[in-house]
Amino acid sequence: MAERSFKKEVQILRKGAGEELHVEGILGVTKALLQSGVAYVGGYQGSPISHLMDVLNDSQEILKELGVHFESNASEATAAAMLAASVNYPLRGAVAWKSTVGTNVASDALANLASGGVKGGALVIVGEDYGEGSSIMQERSHAFAMKSQMWLLDPRPNLTSITESVEWGFQLSEASNTPVMLELRIRACHVHGRFTAKDNVPPPLTVKEAMENPERDTSRIVLPPSVFLHEKEKIEDRLPAAIDFIKANKLNEFFEPRSGGNEKLGIILQGGLYNTLIRALNILGLADAFGNSDIPLYCMNVTYPYVDEEIIEFCRGKDAVLVVEEGQPDYIEQAINKMLRNADVPTRLHGKGMLPVYGEYQGQPLKEGVEAFIQTEAPEMLGKAETLAANDNVSSADNVVQSFDPKLAAQNVIANATAQPNTQADNLIPLQDLDELVPPRPAGFCVGCPERPIFSAIKQLQFEKGEFHVSADIGCHLFSILPPFNLGNTTMGYGLGGAAGSAFNVDGVRRTINVMGDGGFWHNGLTSSIGSAVFNENDNVFLIVDNNYSAATGGQDILSSKFYVDHRSTQNPIKKAVQGVGAKWVRVVDTYDVETVKATFKEAMETPIKGPKIIIAQNECMLNKQRRVKPQTRAAIKEGKRVVRERFFVDDETCTGDHACIRLSGCPSLTVKENPNPLKSDPVAYVDNDCLGCGLCGANAHSAVLCPSFVRAEVISNPSKMDSFLHGIRQKVIGFLQNRLQAKLDKHAF
Numbered sequence: 001m002a003e004r005s006f007k008k009e010v011q012i013l014r015k016g017a018g019e020e021l022h023v024e025g026i027l028g029v030t031k032a033l034l035q036s037g038v039a040y041v042g043g044y045q046g047s048p049i050s051h052l053m054d055v056l057n058d059s060q061e062i063l064k065e066l067g068v069h070f071e072s073n074a075s076e077a078t079a080a081a082m083l084a085a086s087v088n089y090p091l092r093g094a095v096a097w098k099s100t101v102g103t104n105v106a107s108d109a110l111a112n113l114a115s116g117g118v119k120g121g122a123l124v125i126v127g128e129d130y131g132e133g134s135s136i137m138q139e140r141s142h143a144f145a146m147k148s149q150m151w152l153l154d155p156r157p158n159l160t161s162i163t164e165s166v167e168w169g170f171q172l173s174e175a176s177n178t179p180v181m182l183e184l185r186i187r188a189c190h191v192h193g194r195f196t197a198k199d200n201v202p203p204p205l206t207v208k209e210a211m212e213n214p215e216r217d218t219s220r221i222v223l224p225p226s227v228f229l230h231e232k233e234k235i236e237d238r239l240p241a242a243i244d245f246i247k248a249n250k251l252n253e254f255f256e257p258r259s260g261g262n263e264k265l266g267i268i269l270q271g272g273l274y275n276t277l278i279r280a281l282n283i284l285g286l287a288d289a290f291g292n293s294d295i296p297l298y299c300m301n302v303t304y305p306y307v308d309e310e311i312i313e314f315c316r317g318k319d320a321v322l323v324v325e326e327g328q329p330d331y332i333e334q335a336i337n338k339m340l341r342n343a344d345v346p347t348r349l350h351g352k353g354m355l356p357v358y359g360e361y362q363g364q365p366l367k368e369g370v371e372a373f374i375q376t377e378a379p380e381m382l383g384k385a386e387t388l389a390a391n392d393n394v395s396s397a398d399n400v401v402q403s404f405d406p407k408l409a410a411q412n413v414i415a416n417a418t419a420q421p422n423t424q425a426d427n428l429i430p431l432q433d434l435d436e437l438v439p440p441r442p443a444g445f446c447v448g449c450p451e452r453p454i455f456s457a458i459k460q461l462q463f464e465k466g467e468f469h470v471s472a473d474i475g476c477h478l479f480s481i482l483p484p485f486n487l488g489n490t491t492m493g494y495g496l497g498g499a500a501g502s503a504f505n506v507d508g509v510r511r512t513i514n515v516m517g518d519g520g521f522w523h524n525g526l527t528s529s530i531g532s533a534v535f536n537e538n539d540n541v542f543l544i545v546d547n548n549y550s551a552a553t554g555g556q557d558i559l560s561s562k563f564y565v566d567h568r569s570t571q572n573p574i575k576k577a578v579q580g581v582g583a584k585w586v587r588v589v590d591t592y593d594v595e596t597v598k599a600t601f602k603e604a605m606e607t608p609i610k611g612p613k614i615i616i617a618q619n620e621c622m623l624n625k626q627r628r629v630k631p632q633t634r635a636a637i638k639e640g641k642r643v644v645r646e647r648f649f650v651d652d653e654t655c656t657g658d659h660a661c662i663r664l665s666g667c668p669s670l671t672v673k674e675n676p677n678p679l680k681s682d683p684v685a686y687v688d689n690d691c692l693g694c695g696l697c698g699a700n701a702h703s704a705v706l707c708p709s710f711v712r713a714e715v716i717s718n719p720s721k722m723d724s725f726l727h728g729i730r731q732k733v734i735g736f737l738q739n740r741l742q743a744k745l746d747k748h749a750f
Contacts (some may be wrong), residue, residue, distance in 0.1 A: 017197065030055050041063070041094050042082045042093075044097045051189070074522060076102035099126035115227065116230060117177040123181075126141050128140075133360075151242055152183060153271075176245065253298075260294070270332070283363075308343075454545065458480075461598055469489050471490055473525075521577075547591075575588055647693050648691055651711055
């Protein structure tokens with residue numbers, strides 16, 4: 001059950017030639033695939049590609065009508081290997097994943113694919129997740145493209161350019177017999193815009209037809225002596241063919257300066273940065289909001305291979321050129337430096353010296369870099385720019401992306417909240433004071449998350465037995481590394497939590513805990529972590545968090561999902577899988593039963609039985625559960641049906657105010673409020689209206705022997721007559737007891 005459905009939106013994929021589509025980037029990419037005659041599509045979810053996989057999954061009916069085969073692959077490696085269908089047959093195939101982690105997983109298959117080459121167009125759509133807000137290591141797809149001699153498209157982030165790049169990608173792949181990567185940044189995936197549609201095209205050759213007429217070409221298989229011939233072919237045939245195709249079809253774009261501009265300067269940029277650069281120039285008064293710039297631009301919609309002839313011609317006759325290349329190392333800048341020196345072109349080249357060496361090129365750093373370039377090479381343009389900027393009030397257009405500085409936004413929010421009318425900018429609160437006004441809020445589990453009780457139990461166990469090494473893994477459970485749990489020493493890759501702790505397989509010392517989620521388990525963990533642990537008689541503890549979905553990537557169904565899913569095989573228990581590879585000590589626990597979870601971990605840490613101790617902690621992802629249950633609950637209440645919901649609250653008189661409950665769970669619905677007792681100064685714990693009634697707060701209080709201040713209540717909508725009758729009885733009994741207690745207090749008062 002993905003986090004959102006595209007069942008309605010995908011119907012626009014049926015639109016034909018000449019119709020204008022107003023869509024999000026991922027829908028535009030899907031439409032472009034269908035217009036290109038793609039024969040098969042696959043991939044693995046991960047931001048910002050998750051929704052593309054969801055769109056494809058919701059487009060099953062349309063795909064089948066066209067004869068397009070779709071698979072939601074088990075991993076990125078599986079998806080990359082799927083492109084083998086394009087090696088021997090003129091089948092167009094596309095796969096998608098999150099880069100760079102997905103590319104790392106797929107690297108073996110991709111390297112083999114790039115070595116032997118392809119007959120049909122093979123397109124790899126990678127979602128580039130680079131910058132301060134990223135959840136992965138900061139690397140670039142560019143290095144892999146160069147290493148394996150695959151071509152890399154980085155289109156301007158507007159719907160027309162993106163959809164055209166999909167079609168160009170297939171054609172470029174076929175013209176050069178080389179797989180092509182299409183790089184889409186997060187903003188490109190989710191940009192909204194319009195483009196003119198074409199008719200969907202059934203694949204000229206379907207997968208079924210290829211199966212009925214098998215072909216074989218051993219020269220495409222990566223075996224000696226073919227491997228050296230592949231390398232020779234890459235350099236002598238495929239690379240020149242790709243460059244000729246790029247030049248002939250003008251995939252890279254030249255933008256001449258507007259009237260009165262400076263032709264002695266130039267900017268070379270990656271296509272994906274075009275919108276942000278135009279916005280930076282616009283702020284400086286050097287471009288209008290529609291992309292008309294005072295400085296000539298060379299926009300590299302293909303960032304690899306380089307077209308030396310185009311770059312040299314662009315630079316020739318110019319005094320200086322700025323290279324806008326996001327990320328490190330500066331591959332493009334180095335290459336252009338070599339081109340210019342070899343061609344004896346004296347143009348001065350600027351790049352990382354004026355722009356940040358690392359990090360995402362958002363509006364502010366790009367503006368500052370361009371400003372430094374102009375200040376160095378043509379400062380008179382900035383004086384002119386101030387006059388133009390004063391008269392230019394255009395703030396947005398289809399091809400403009402506004403930059404957003406969260407620190408500045410927070411500063412302005414605080415200023416606006418506290419300022420008097422007409423407060424001037426010099427009264428803004430300094431940024432360094434924000435820490436005092438806004439408490440730190442580390443990323444954490446959702447309200448009611450079934451993973452929180454697991455780490456509460458481990459925390460309690462550590463209090464009893466001392467600290468131990470924890471190998472963490474990719475997924476929601478990675479939040480256990482942050483406060484309040486502070487668990488987890490390393491994380492090495494999706495499904496590699498168990499493998500990351502394999503070096504600590506030593507007898508006679510406290511055992512380690514190795515964590516992975518069910519998504520990671522099916523992605524890589526079954527063989528790399530559990531199978532390896534069984535084979536090597538690893539004596540440590542392995543936790544598999546089974547919440548029914550690949551929750552961290554958007555709630556996609558997996559092999560062990562508990563619900564029936566059309567055109568998928570689910571309900572395959574993880575317990576059977578681990579027992580199938582030889583695991584003997586296996587326990588399945590309910591995550592919300594903190595006492596049992598804690599006792600099971602304690603048993604696993606102390607048992608004399610050798611071999612991996614595997615604990616499968618099960619309960620449904622609360623986000624997915626709420627997506628399913630809330631509409632059902634609303635509908636039932638509207639129909640007048642009796643609905644019972646559990647809620648928890650804290651007894652103000654019993655709460656001691658030490659807040660151990662908050663430190664032990666970190667639930668966002670647990671907060672504090674002023675103590676109603678005037679003799680006590682510490683605020684009491686308080687459960688706000690976000691509570692979903694998971695019961696963890698009370699379970700922790702019981703398991704850790706905390707204060708008994710948590711109370712469970714039932715909220716009944718559309719109560720029955722019996723409910724109303726029992727409620728009346730309870731109110732009378734409680735009122736009687738309260739009155740009797742008050743009478744005793746009044747009697748002894750003095």
